[in-house]
Amino acid sequence: MGITLSTGFLKNFVSTEEINAYAGAVKKAHDELHQKTGAGNDYLGWVDLPSKTPDALVAELTALAKEVQAHSEAIISIGIGGSYLGIRSTLEFLGGNPALPVYYAGHNMSNADMSRVLKVIADKKVTVVVISKSGTTTEPAVAFRLVDAAMRRKYSGEELKKRIICVTDAKKGALRQIADKNGYRAYVIPDDVGGRFSILTPVGLVPLALAGVDIKAFVDGFRAGEKEYSQTDLSRNICYQYAAIRNILYKKGKCIEMMASFYPNVQYVTEWWKQLYGESEGKGGQGIFPASTILSTDLHSMGQLMQDGMRNIFETFVMIDKAGDAVLIPNDPLDIDKFNCIAGKDLDWVNKQAYHATADAHYEGGVPNLLLTLERADAFHIGQLYYFFEKGVGISGYILGVNPFDQPGVEAYKKKMFALLGKK
Ligand code: PA5
DSSP states (O other): OOOEEEEEEGGTSSSHHHHHTTTTHHHHHHHHTTTTTTGGGOOOOTTTTTHHHHHHHHHHHHHHHHHHHOOSEEEEEEEEEGHHHHHHHHHHHSSOOOOOOOEEEOOOOHHHHHHHHHHHHHHEEEEEEEESSSOOOOOHHHHHHHHHHHHHHHOOOHHHTTTTTEESSSOHHHHHHHHHTTTTTEEEEEEEEEEOGGGTTTTHHHHHTTOOOOOOHHHHHHHHHHHHOOOOOOGHHHHHHHHHHHHHHHHOOOOEEEEEEGGGGHHHHHHHHHHHHHHHHHHTOOOOEEEEEEEEGGTTTHHHHHHHHHHHHHEEEEEEEEEOOOOOOOTTTTOSSSSSSTTTTTTTHHHHHHHHHHHHHHHHTTEEEEEEEESSSSSHHHHHHHHHHHHHHHHHHHHHTTTTOOOGGGGGHHHHHHHHHHHO
16 A cells, blocks of 8 residues: 555645646656756756666665674764754664664764763764764764764774764865765765755665664665656646645645654654655745644644634644554453443554544644555555655645755854854
8 A cells, every 4th residue: 555645634724626727837847857947957856866876886884784783782873953853763764673773973962972972982882973964064063073083992904994874965165075084984974965855875775784774775765756756747746736625725724734643653754754854845935834743642732723723724643554563452341430331452553543533533623634654654555644744845845836856945044153162
Protein backbone atom coordinates (compact mmCIF):
# COMPACT_ATOMS: atom_id res chain seq x y z
CA MET A 1 0.00 0.00 0.00
CA GLY A 2 2.95 2.41 0.48
CA ILE A 3 1.43 5.77 1.38
CA THR A 4 -2.23 6.71 0.92
CA LEU A 5 -4.14 9.99 1.16
CA SER A 6 -7.73 10.08 2.48
CA THR A 7 -9.84 13.17 1.96
CA GLY A 8 -13.21 12.17 3.48
CA PHE A 9 -13.05 14.90 6.10
CA LEU A 10 -12.70 17.65 3.48
CA LYS A 11 -16.36 17.30 2.41
CA ASN A 12 -18.10 20.69 2.09
CA PHE A 13 -14.72 22.43 2.47
CA VAL A 14 -13.01 21.28 -0.75
CA SER A 15 -14.83 19.66 -3.68
CA THR A 16 -13.43 17.36 -6.36
CA GLU A 17 -14.27 20.06 -8.92
CA GLU A 18 -12.17 22.60 -7.03
CA ILE A 19 -9.23 20.18 -6.95
CA ASN A 20 -9.61 19.39 -10.66
CA ALA A 21 -9.63 23.12 -11.42
CA TYR A 22 -6.00 23.16 -10.23
CA ALA A 23 -4.90 20.61 -12.88
CA GLY A 24 -3.46 23.33 -15.14
CA ALA A 25 -1.56 25.11 -12.36
CA VAL A 26 -0.22 21.79 -11.07
CA LYS A 27 0.93 20.73 -14.54
CA LYS A 28 2.67 24.10 -15.02
CA ALA A 29 4.43 23.72 -11.66
CA HIS A 30 5.37 20.12 -12.53
CA ASP A 31 6.92 21.23 -15.84
CA GLU A 32 8.83 24.06 -14.13
CA LEU A 33 10.27 21.61 -11.61
CA HIS A 34 11.13 18.89 -14.10
CA GLN A 35 12.40 21.16 -16.86
CA LYS A 36 14.17 23.30 -14.24
CA THR A 37 12.70 26.54 -15.57
CA GLY A 38 10.93 27.82 -12.43
CA ALA A 39 12.05 30.22 -9.70
CA GLY A 40 15.03 28.98 -7.71
CA ASN A 41 15.99 26.58 -10.50
CA ASP A 42 19.61 26.46 -9.29
CA TYR A 43 18.32 24.36 -6.37
CA LEU A 44 16.29 21.67 -8.13
CA GLY A 45 18.86 18.89 -7.81
CA TRP A 46 16.57 17.09 -5.34
CA VAL A 47 13.87 16.45 -8.00
CA ASP A 48 15.69 13.55 -9.67
CA LEU A 49 18.24 12.92 -6.91
CA PRO A 50 16.73 9.52 -5.91
CA SER A 51 17.25 7.99 -9.37
CA LYS A 52 20.64 9.69 -9.67
CA THR A 53 21.95 8.52 -6.29
CA PRO A 54 24.59 5.94 -7.21
CA ASP A 55 24.34 2.49 -5.66
CA ALA A 56 28.12 2.81 -5.28
CA LEU A 57 27.61 5.64 -2.72
CA VAL A 58 25.27 3.42 -0.71
CA ALA A 59 27.87 0.62 -0.80
CA GLU A 60 30.70 3.00 0.16
CA LEU A 61 28.75 4.39 3.14
CA THR A 62 27.70 0.92 4.25
CA ALA A 63 31.39 -0.07 4.33
CA LEU A 64 32.26 3.17 6.19
CA ALA A 65 29.54 2.34 8.74
CA LYS A 66 31.09 -1.10 9.42
CA GLU A 67 34.49 0.51 9.96
CA VAL A 68 33.15 3.23 12.30
CA GLN A 69 30.91 0.81 14.24
CA ALA A 70 33.98 -1.36 14.90
CA HIS A 71 35.87 1.46 16.66
CA SER A 72 33.13 3.68 18.10
CA GLU A 73 30.47 3.55 20.80
CA ALA A 74 28.63 6.74 19.83
CA ILE A 75 28.21 9.32 17.08
CA ILE A 76 28.23 13.09 17.65
CA SER A 77 26.22 14.71 14.83
CA ILE A 78 26.77 18.46 14.52
CA GLY A 79 24.43 20.60 12.41
CA ILE A 80 21.31 22.78 12.35
CA GLY A 81 18.18 23.13 10.20
CA GLY A 82 18.47 20.95 7.11
CA SER A 83 21.79 19.64 8.44
CA TYR A 84 20.12 18.31 11.62
CA LEU A 85 16.36 17.77 11.48
CA GLY A 86 16.15 15.00 8.86
CA ILE A 87 18.76 12.90 10.66
CA ARG A 88 16.95 13.13 13.98
CA SER A 89 13.56 12.71 12.33
CA THR A 90 14.63 9.50 10.60
CA LEU A 91 16.30 7.97 13.64
CA GLU A 92 13.40 8.79 15.97
CA PHE A 93 10.86 7.57 13.40
CA LEU A 94 12.67 4.23 13.10
CA GLY A 95 12.96 3.97 16.89
CA GLY A 96 14.51 0.86 18.30
CA ASN A 97 18.19 0.64 19.08
CA PRO A 98 20.49 2.12 16.49
CA ALA A 99 23.82 0.33 15.97
CA LEU A 100 25.41 3.44 17.51
CA PRO A 101 23.58 6.06 19.63
CA VAL A 102 23.63 9.56 18.14
CA TYR A 103 24.13 12.72 20.23
CA TYR A 104 23.28 16.04 18.59
CA ALA A 105 25.14 19.35 18.81
CA GLY A 106 25.20 22.60 16.87
CA HIS A 107 21.44 23.23 16.82
CA ASN A 108 21.46 25.32 19.98
CA MET A 109 23.97 27.10 22.18
CA SER A 110 22.99 25.60 25.50
CA ASN A 111 25.82 25.09 28.02
CA ALA A 112 23.93 22.16 29.52
CA ASP A 113 23.53 20.35 26.18
CA MET A 114 27.13 20.99 25.16
CA SER A 115 28.44 19.79 28.54
CA ARG A 116 26.56 16.50 28.02
CA VAL A 117 28.13 16.08 24.57
CA LEU A 118 31.63 16.86 25.88
CA LYS A 119 31.12 14.25 28.62
CA VAL A 120 30.18 11.66 25.98
CA ILE A 121 33.44 12.45 24.17
CA ALA A 122 35.40 12.10 27.42
CA ASP A 123 33.70 8.82 28.43
CA LYS A 124 33.14 6.95 25.17
CA LYS A 125 34.91 6.09 21.94
CA VAL A 126 33.20 8.47 19.50
CA THR A 127 33.10 9.48 15.85
CA VAL A 128 32.06 13.04 14.97
CA VAL A 129 30.09 13.96 11.85
CA VAL A 130 30.05 17.73 11.33
CA ILE A 131 27.57 18.89 8.70
CA SER A 132 27.19 22.36 7.20
CA LYS A 133 26.38 23.06 3.57
CA SER A 134 27.56 26.66 3.73
CA GLY A 135 30.31 25.73 6.16
CA THR A 136 29.81 29.09 7.86
CA THR A 137 26.71 28.73 10.08
CA THR A 138 27.45 30.07 13.57
CA GLU A 139 25.81 27.43 15.79
CA PRO A 140 27.46 24.34 14.25
CA ALA A 141 30.76 26.22 13.76
CA VAL A 142 30.92 27.12 17.47
CA ALA A 143 29.87 23.60 18.45
CA PHE A 144 32.56 22.07 16.22
CA ARG A 145 35.20 24.37 17.70
CA LEU A 146 34.34 22.95 21.15
CA VAL A 147 33.98 19.33 19.97
CA ASP A 148 37.16 19.44 17.85
CA ALA A 149 39.13 20.73 20.84
CA ALA A 150 37.72 17.93 23.03
CA MET A 151 38.58 15.33 20.36
CA ARG A 152 42.15 16.69 20.16
CA ARG A 153 42.53 16.31 23.92
CA LYS A 154 41.65 12.63 23.54
CA TYR A 155 42.99 11.61 20.14
CA SER A 156 45.81 12.63 17.80
CA GLY A 157 47.32 11.83 14.41
CA GLU A 158 45.60 9.15 12.32
CA GLU A 159 43.30 8.19 15.21
CA LEU A 160 41.90 11.74 15.27
CA LYS A 161 41.57 11.85 11.49
CA LYS A 162 39.57 8.65 11.29
CA ARG A 163 37.13 9.93 13.94
CA ILE A 164 36.14 13.24 12.33
CA ILE A 165 34.02 13.27 9.18
CA CYS A 166 32.97 16.52 7.49
CA VAL A 167 29.95 16.91 5.20
CA THR A 168 30.06 20.20 3.34
CA ASP A 169 30.47 22.04 0.05
CA ALA A 170 32.99 20.75 -2.51
CA LYS A 171 35.00 23.98 -2.46
CA LYS A 172 33.50 26.82 -0.41
CA GLY A 173 33.21 27.62 3.29
CA ALA A 174 35.28 27.41 6.47
CA LEU A 175 34.38 23.76 7.11
CA ARG A 176 35.82 22.77 3.73
CA GLN A 177 39.05 24.61 4.61
CA ILE A 178 39.17 22.94 8.05
CA ALA A 179 38.65 19.49 6.47
CA ASP A 180 41.37 20.06 3.86
CA LYS A 181 43.86 21.55 6.31
CA ASN A 182 43.48 18.74 8.85
CA GLY A 183 43.06 15.87 6.41
CA TYR A 184 39.59 15.00 7.76
CA ARG A 185 37.43 12.76 5.59
CA ALA A 186 34.90 14.92 3.73
CA TYR A 187 31.71 14.15 1.83
CA VAL A 188 30.23 16.65 -0.61
CA ILE A 189 26.76 18.21 -0.56
CA PRO A 190 25.75 18.95 -4.16
CA ASP A 191 25.50 22.66 -5.04
CA ASP A 192 22.02 22.28 -6.48
CA VAL A 193 20.36 20.79 -3.36
CA GLY A 194 19.32 23.25 -0.63
CA GLY A 195 19.65 22.48 3.09
CA ARG A 196 16.06 21.47 3.82
CA PHE A 197 15.99 19.19 0.72
CA SER A 198 19.33 17.54 1.53
CA ILE A 199 18.43 14.48 3.61
CA LEU A 200 19.13 12.16 0.65
CA THR A 201 22.65 13.63 0.17
CA PRO A 202 25.62 12.74 2.44
CA VAL A 203 23.99 15.15 4.96
CA GLY A 204 21.59 12.37 5.89
CA LEU A 205 23.19 9.29 4.36
CA VAL A 206 26.50 9.50 6.27
CA PRO A 207 25.14 9.76 9.85
CA LEU A 208 22.20 7.45 9.13
CA ALA A 209 24.51 4.77 7.73
CA LEU A 210 26.83 5.09 10.75
CA ALA A 211 23.84 4.72 13.09
CA GLY A 212 22.96 1.47 11.34
CA VAL A 213 19.97 2.55 9.22
CA ASP A 214 19.28 0.46 6.12
CA ILE A 215 20.18 3.29 3.72
CA LYS A 216 19.51 1.11 0.68
CA ALA A 217 15.86 0.77 1.72
CA PHE A 218 15.82 4.52 2.50
CA VAL A 219 17.09 5.38 -1.01
CA ASP A 220 14.63 2.87 -2.52
CA GLY A 221 11.78 4.66 -0.71
CA PHE A 222 12.88 7.96 -2.24
CA ARG A 223 13.06 6.28 -5.65
CA ALA A 224 9.52 4.93 -5.24
CA GLY A 225 8.42 8.46 -4.29
CA GLU A 226 10.14 9.98 -7.32
CA LYS A 227 8.33 7.54 -9.63
CA GLU A 228 4.94 7.73 -7.90
CA TYR A 229 4.83 11.51 -7.45
CA SER A 230 5.99 12.46 -10.93
CA GLN A 231 2.76 11.34 -12.60
CA THR A 232 1.18 14.34 -14.29
CA ASP A 233 -2.38 13.00 -14.02
CA LEU A 234 -3.66 14.85 -10.92
CA SER A 235 -6.26 12.20 -10.19
CA ARG A 236 -3.49 9.59 -9.76
CA ASN A 237 -0.91 11.71 -7.93
CA ILE A 238 -1.72 12.13 -4.21
CA CYS A 239 1.26 14.42 -3.73
CA TYR A 240 -0.03 16.89 -6.30
CA GLN A 241 -3.54 16.58 -4.81
CA TYR A 242 -2.08 17.50 -1.40
CA ALA A 243 -0.40 20.57 -2.94
CA ALA A 244 -3.65 21.67 -4.62
CA ILE A 245 -5.79 21.07 -1.51
CA ARG A 246 -3.47 23.17 0.69
CA ASN A 247 -3.74 26.08 -1.74
CA ILE A 248 -7.55 25.79 -1.92
CA LEU A 249 -7.81 25.78 1.87
CA TYR A 250 -5.35 28.67 2.20
CA LYS A 251 -7.46 30.77 -0.16
CA LYS A 252 -10.45 30.01 2.07
CA GLY A 253 -8.68 31.47 5.11
CA LYS A 254 -7.15 28.25 6.49
CA CYS A 255 -3.73 29.77 7.06
CA ILE A 256 -2.44 27.23 9.61
CA GLU A 257 -1.70 23.61 8.76
CA MET A 258 -1.53 21.44 11.85
CA MET A 259 0.33 18.20 11.25
CA ALA A 260 -0.94 15.73 13.82
CA SER A 261 0.05 12.19 14.59
CA PHE A 262 -1.04 9.61 17.12
CA TYR A 263 2.48 8.13 16.92
CA PRO A 264 5.18 9.80 19.06
CA ASN A 265 7.92 8.56 16.72
CA VAL A 266 6.50 10.97 14.11
CA GLN A 267 7.25 14.04 16.27
CA TYR A 268 10.58 14.89 14.61
CA VAL A 269 9.12 14.13 11.17
CA THR A 270 6.75 17.01 11.89
CA GLU A 271 9.74 19.17 12.93
CA TRP A 272 11.51 18.37 9.65
CA TRP A 273 8.27 19.10 7.75
CA LYS A 274 7.87 22.45 9.56
CA GLN A 275 11.28 23.61 8.33
CA LEU A 276 10.60 22.35 4.80
CA TYR A 277 7.23 24.07 4.49
CA GLY A 278 7.92 27.15 6.64
CA GLU A 279 11.18 28.10 4.93
CA SER A 280 9.86 27.25 1.48
CA GLU A 281 6.52 29.08 1.55
CA GLY A 282 6.78 31.72 4.26
CA LYS A 283 7.89 34.71 2.24
CA GLY A 284 6.59 37.90 0.67
CA GLY A 285 3.89 38.19 3.32
CA GLN A 286 2.49 34.77 2.33
CA GLY A 287 2.53 31.17 3.41
CA ILE A 288 0.63 28.64 5.48
CA PHE A 289 1.97 28.48 9.06
CA PRO A 290 3.12 24.88 9.69
CA ALA A 291 2.39 23.67 13.22
CA SER A 292 2.30 20.24 14.83
CA THR A 293 0.78 18.17 17.60
CA ILE A 294 1.39 14.68 18.94
CA LEU A 295 -1.77 12.95 20.11
CA SER A 296 -3.36 11.81 22.35
CA THR A 297 -0.88 13.90 24.44
CA ASP A 298 -1.75 17.26 22.88
CA LEU A 299 -5.49 16.56 22.77
CA HIS A 300 -5.30 17.45 26.44
CA SER A 301 -3.50 20.73 25.83
CA MET A 302 -4.38 21.84 22.28
CA GLY A 303 -7.64 19.89 21.92
CA GLN A 304 -9.86 22.75 23.05
CA LEU A 305 -8.35 25.21 20.56
CA MET A 306 -8.47 22.68 17.74
CA GLN A 307 -12.13 21.90 18.41
CA ASP A 308 -13.39 25.34 19.18
CA GLY A 309 -10.86 28.13 18.58
CA MET A 310 -10.44 30.47 15.60
CA ARG A 311 -11.45 28.55 12.45
CA ASN A 312 -8.29 29.29 10.46
CA ILE A 313 -6.77 25.78 10.73
CA PHE A 314 -6.72 22.63 8.68
CA GLU A 315 -5.16 19.42 9.87
CA THR A 316 -3.02 16.75 8.21
CA PHE A 317 -2.92 13.51 10.18
CA VAL A 318 -0.05 11.06 9.71
CA MET A 319 -0.92 7.49 10.71
CA ILE A 320 0.89 4.16 10.51
CA ASP A 321 -1.07 1.14 9.33
CA LYS A 322 1.02 -1.73 10.71
CA ALA A 323 2.32 -0.22 13.89
CA GLY A 324 4.42 -3.08 15.26
CA ASP A 325 3.92 -5.85 17.79
CA ALA A 326 0.48 -6.01 19.37
CA VAL A 327 0.00 -4.98 23.01
CA LEU A 328 -3.24 -6.59 24.21
CA ILE A 329 -5.53 -4.93 26.77
CA PRO A 330 -6.19 -7.36 29.66
CA ASN A 331 -9.61 -8.35 30.98
CA ASP A 332 -10.29 -7.21 34.57
CA PRO A 333 -12.88 -9.28 36.50
CA LEU A 334 -13.86 -6.24 38.59
CA ASP A 335 -14.10 -3.89 35.56
CA ILE A 336 -14.24 -0.85 37.85
CA ASP A 337 -13.10 1.46 34.99
CA LYS A 338 -15.66 -0.17 32.60
CA PHE A 339 -13.02 -0.87 29.97
CA ASN A 340 -13.67 -4.60 29.61
CA CYS A 341 -15.40 -3.52 26.37
CA ILE A 342 -11.92 -3.35 24.82
CA ALA A 343 -10.36 -6.32 26.63
CA GLY A 344 -8.41 -8.45 24.18
CA LYS A 345 -7.97 -5.54 21.73
CA ASP A 346 -4.57 -4.30 20.60
CA LEU A 347 -3.65 -0.89 22.08
CA ASP A 348 -2.95 0.31 18.52
CA TRP A 349 -6.56 -0.50 17.57
CA VAL A 350 -7.66 1.84 20.39
CA ASN A 351 -5.17 4.45 19.14
CA LYS A 352 -6.74 4.24 15.68
CA GLN A 353 -10.23 4.70 17.17
CA ALA A 354 -8.87 7.84 18.88
CA TYR A 355 -7.78 9.08 15.43
CA HIS A 356 -11.23 8.40 13.88
CA ALA A 357 -12.97 10.13 16.79
CA THR A 358 -10.64 13.15 16.69
CA ALA A 359 -10.74 13.60 12.92
CA ASP A 360 -14.55 13.42 12.96
CA ALA A 361 -14.93 15.78 15.94
CA HIS A 362 -12.49 18.34 14.51
CA TYR A 363 -14.26 18.16 11.14
CA GLU A 364 -17.62 18.77 12.80
CA GLY A 365 -15.97 21.62 14.72
CA GLY A 366 -14.95 23.32 11.44
CA VAL A 367 -11.44 21.91 10.91
CA PRO A 368 -11.17 20.16 7.53
CA ASN A 369 -8.63 17.37 7.68
CA LEU A 370 -6.57 15.03 5.55
CA LEU A 371 -5.03 11.69 6.37
CA LEU A 372 -1.71 10.32 5.19
CA THR A 373 -1.24 6.66 6.08
CA LEU A 374 2.11 4.92 5.88
CA GLU A 375 2.07 1.16 5.60
CA ARG A 376 4.77 0.81 8.26
CA ALA A 377 7.44 2.78 10.11
CA ASP A 378 10.51 1.62 8.23
CA ALA A 379 13.38 3.17 6.24
CA PHE A 380 11.60 2.65 2.91
CA HIS A 381 8.41 4.45 3.93
CA ILE A 382 10.13 7.41 5.59
CA GLY A 383 12.19 7.87 2.39
CA GLN A 384 9.02 7.83 0.30
CA LEU A 385 7.29 10.25 2.70
CA TYR A 386 10.21 12.72 2.56
CA TYR A 387 9.99 12.77 -1.22
CA PHE A 388 6.21 13.20 -1.01
CA PHE A 389 6.66 16.33 1.12
CA GLU A 390 9.58 17.70 -0.93
CA LYS A 391 7.66 17.38 -4.17
CA GLY A 392 4.51 18.63 -2.47
CA VAL A 393 6.14 21.87 -1.33
CA GLY A 394 7.79 22.44 -4.73
CA ILE A 395 4.38 22.24 -6.44
CA SER A 396 2.52 24.05 -3.66
CA GLY A 397 5.07 26.90 -3.50
CA TYR A 398 4.97 27.45 -7.26
CA ILE A 399 1.15 27.50 -7.19
CA LEU A 400 1.34 30.04 -4.35
CA GLY A 401 3.66 32.17 -6.49
CA VAL A 402 6.76 32.13 -4.27
CA ASN A 403 10.29 30.85 -4.84
CA PRO A 404 10.21 27.76 -2.59
CA PHE A 405 13.98 27.24 -2.76
CA ASP A 406 15.48 30.29 -1.08
CA GLN A 407 15.37 31.49 2.54
CA PRO A 408 16.42 35.16 2.58
CA GLY A 409 14.62 35.71 5.89
CA VAL A 410 16.95 33.33 7.76
CA GLU A 411 19.80 35.82 7.24
CA ALA A 412 18.22 38.71 9.16
CA TYR A 413 18.99 37.46 12.69
CA LYS A 414 22.47 36.35 11.63
CA LYS A 415 23.50 39.87 10.60
CA LYS A 416 22.34 41.30 13.91
CA MET A 417 24.04 38.51 15.87
CA PHE A 418 27.36 38.96 14.03
CA ALA A 419 27.19 42.67 14.90
CA LEU A 420 26.67 41.79 18.59
CA LEU A 421 29.48 39.21 18.52
CA GLY A 422 31.84 41.62 16.75
CA LYS A 423 32.37 39.06 13.93
CA LYS A 424 34.02 40.50 10.81
O1 PA5 B 1 17.16 25.35 4.66
C1 PA5 B 1 18.28 25.84 4.82
O2 PA5 B 1 19.06 25.93 3.88
C2 PA5 B 1 18.77 26.31 6.17
O3 PA5 B 1 17.81 26.34 7.16
C3 PA5 B 1 19.92 25.42 6.59
O4 PA5 B 1 19.47 24.10 6.64
C4 PA5 B 1 20.54 25.79 7.92
O5 PA5 B 1 20.74 27.17 8.00
C5 PA5 B 1 21.88 25.09 8.08
O6 PA5 B 1 22.74 25.53 7.08
P1 PA5 B 1 24.18 24.93 6.83
O7 PA5 B 1 24.04 23.51 6.48
O8 PA5 B 1 24.75 25.73 5.70
O9 PA5 B 1 25.00 25.12 8.09
